Amino acid sequence: MNKNELKYIQSFAHKKHWAQESVYIIEGPKMLEEAIKAKCVIEKIYATKEWQGNLGNSGGDIEEVDDIMLGRLSHLQTPNQVIALVQKQQNIAPIDYAKQLTLVLDGIQDPGNLGTIIRTADWFGLTDILVTDDTAGLYNPKVIQSTMGSCFRVKVHIAPVEKILTKEKLPVIGTLLSGASIYTQKLPTNGFLVIGNESKGIRSPIQSLITHAVSIPNFGGAESLNAAVATGIVLSHWKQ
Amino acid sequence: MNKNELKYIQSFAHKKHWAQESVYIIEGPKMLEEAIKAKCVIEKIYATKEWQGNLGNSGGDIEEVDDIMLGRLSHLQTPNQVIALVQKQQNIAPIDYAKQLTLVLDGIQDPGNLGTIIRTADWFGLTDILVTDDTAGLYNPKVIQSTMGSCFRVKVHIAPVEKILTKEKLPVIGTLLSGASIYTQKLPTNGFLVIGNESKGIRSPIQSLITHAVSIPNFGGAESLNAAVATGIVLSHWKQ
Numbered sequence: 001m002n003k004n005e006l007k008y009i010q011s012f013a014h015k016k017h018w019a020q021e022s023v024y025i026i027e028g029p030k031m032l033e034e035a036i037k038a039k040c041v042i043e044k045i046y047a048t049k050e051w052q053g054n055l056g057n058s059g060g061d062i063e064e065v066d067d068i069m070l071g072r073l074s075h076l077q078t079p080n081q082v083i084a085l086v087q088k089q090q091n092i093a094p095i096d097y098a099k100q101l102t103l104v105l106d107g108i109q110d111p112g113n114l115g116t117i118i119r120t121a122d123w124f125g126l127t128d129i130l131v132t133d134d135t136a137g138l139y140n141p142k143v144i145q146s147t148m149g150s151c152f153r154v155k156v157h158i159a160p161v162e163k164i165l166t167k168e169k170l171p172v173i174g175t176l177l178s179g180a181s182i183y184t185q186k187l188p189t190n191g192f193l194v195i196g197n198e199s200k201g202i203r204s205p206i207q208s209l210i211t212h213a214v215s216i217p218n219f220g221g222a223e224s225l226n227a228a229v230a231t232g233i234v235l236s237h238w239k240q
Numbered sequence: 241m242n243k244n245e246l247k248y249i250q251s252f253a254h255k256k257h258w259a260q261e262s263v264y265i266i267e268g269p270k271m272l273e274e275a276i277k278a279k280c281v282i283e284k285i286y287a288t289k290e291w292q293g294n295l296g297n298s299g300g301d302i303e304e305v306d307d308i309m310l311g312r313l314s315h316l317q318t319p320n321q322v323i324a325l326v327q328k329q330q331n332i333a334p335i336d337y338a339k340q341l342t343l344v345l346d347g348i349q350d351p352g353n354l355g356t357i358i359r360t361a362d363w364f365g366l367t368d369i370l371v372t373d374d375t376a377g378l379y380n381p382k383v384i385q386s387t388m389g390s391c392f393r394v395k396v397h398i399a400p401v402e403k404i405l406t407k408e409k410l411p412v413i414g415t416l417l418s419g420a421s422i423y424t425q426k427l428p429t430n431g432f433l434v435i436g437n438e439s440k441g442i443r444s445p446i447q448s449l450i451t452h453a454v455s456i457p458n459f460g461g462a463e464s465l466n467a468a469v470a471t472g473i474v475l476s477h478w479k480q
Contacts, residue, residue: 119462119466121460122462123456123459123462123464124459125460148462149461183479183480220364220366220393221393223388223389224363226472228468229360229468239423
């Protein structure tokens with residue numbers, strides 16, 4: 001491990017770096033195991049002696065590091081045995097929107113929220129998420145880690161959301177304060193579910209494309225729900 | 241503003257400090273407004289010229305600071321006009337457990353998760369949360385900020401959870417992999433809802449007190465849901 005290599009890994013904390021590189025960073029034995037299971041291409045692994053994982057056919061050059069070096073490389077508060085560089089993949093297969101529910105994120109800003117939303121979508125069996133180009137970046141290490149491995153299964157596409165929703169002519173579910181209660185409304189099985197920005201909600205051009213406006217009834221004093229919690233609640237009612 | 245005062249505010253980043261002081265830190269006009277509405281005692285306010293808030297009868301000594309000083313005092317990535325010191329309150333009123341659903345948190349570790357759970361509980365009208373003594377600390381600035389003001393309405397009690405659940409003889413709802421689907425099970429209206437630690441779940445002494453084991457059906461690849469998302473989904477089905 002030389003100084004340049006150390007600096008290179010550390011620089012993944014900065015957007016300029018994680019957005020532009022052809023690889024991204026994952027940390028911990030569990031994440032690496034999930035990446036291997038998903039047949040991701042692992043370029044390089046930094047692991048402590050403690051790490052007992054098996055790379056199988058995923059290749060990847062393994063370099064042993066001590067706990068102090070792992071701590072210096074890591075982007076986590078509690079580094080965990082292994083850090084790996086994984087190749088980014090292009091999502092090129094066309095999506096058949098009519099056959100599934102596709103999640104649409106309009107300007108989600110918090111990396112932890114984005115990661116948790118990807119994990120929640122995976123739990124409920126969704127496979128694709130469309131995001132506006134001002135949404136938090138997928139390859140931000142904070143997003144990747146908070147997906148808990150779901151980033152390897154759910155495909156996230158930066159997409160011209162408005163254009164796609166207009167063109168597809170499918171049901172568009174969206175949470176609006178004025179929407180009908182999810183407890184009384186039957187949700188369509190296919191189409192889109194739009195989740196808006198944490199403080200501003202869904203932007204008006206996209207709002208106007210909503211065909212099924214829903215709301216989660218409020219029984220207390222909070223003014224809003226966390227975006228990932230709201231996503232989970234709507235998806236749970238959609239599956240019910 | 242002298243050096244000691246600056247150091248004092250900054251030290252709220254450390255547990256030793258926020259756990260022991262008689263005050264805690266809140267940031268941003270919205271949080272301060274909620275604190276005033278909840279009749280909290282505000283001890284001191286540091287605000288930029290931009291801040292237009294009104295303290296009403298809540299008192300509090302106001303000191304004007306510039307943006308640079310606000311940035312040095314702040315615990316946020318994006319400081320927001322005002323930082324205030326609020327007096328901690330003792331929750332001494334006895335709880336009538338038979339008349340409500342009380343949330344029980346068994347070892348939640350992540351401050352953001354705890355804050356989001358408090359906010360979610362508030363949305364669904366819960367007023368009390370019991371936490372085991374190894375749960376993330378309520379007065380951690382990260383917890384307080386992520387409640388988005390719900391910390392002023394929902395009372396969080398560090399409590400001998402096992403003893404209370406045993407004594408009260410009320411329904412105890414808990415999420416377990418082996419539980420019955422929340423989609424088919426009618427949840428009791430009063431009693432307790434137990435949410436377990438992010439990776440270890442509910443500890444066995446508390447597990448054995450569960451009378452209504454429930455699960456959220458899994459339709460995809462994720463192994464688990466985020467604790468706050470799971471709380472929201474169960475509470476939503478409980479209210480439905």
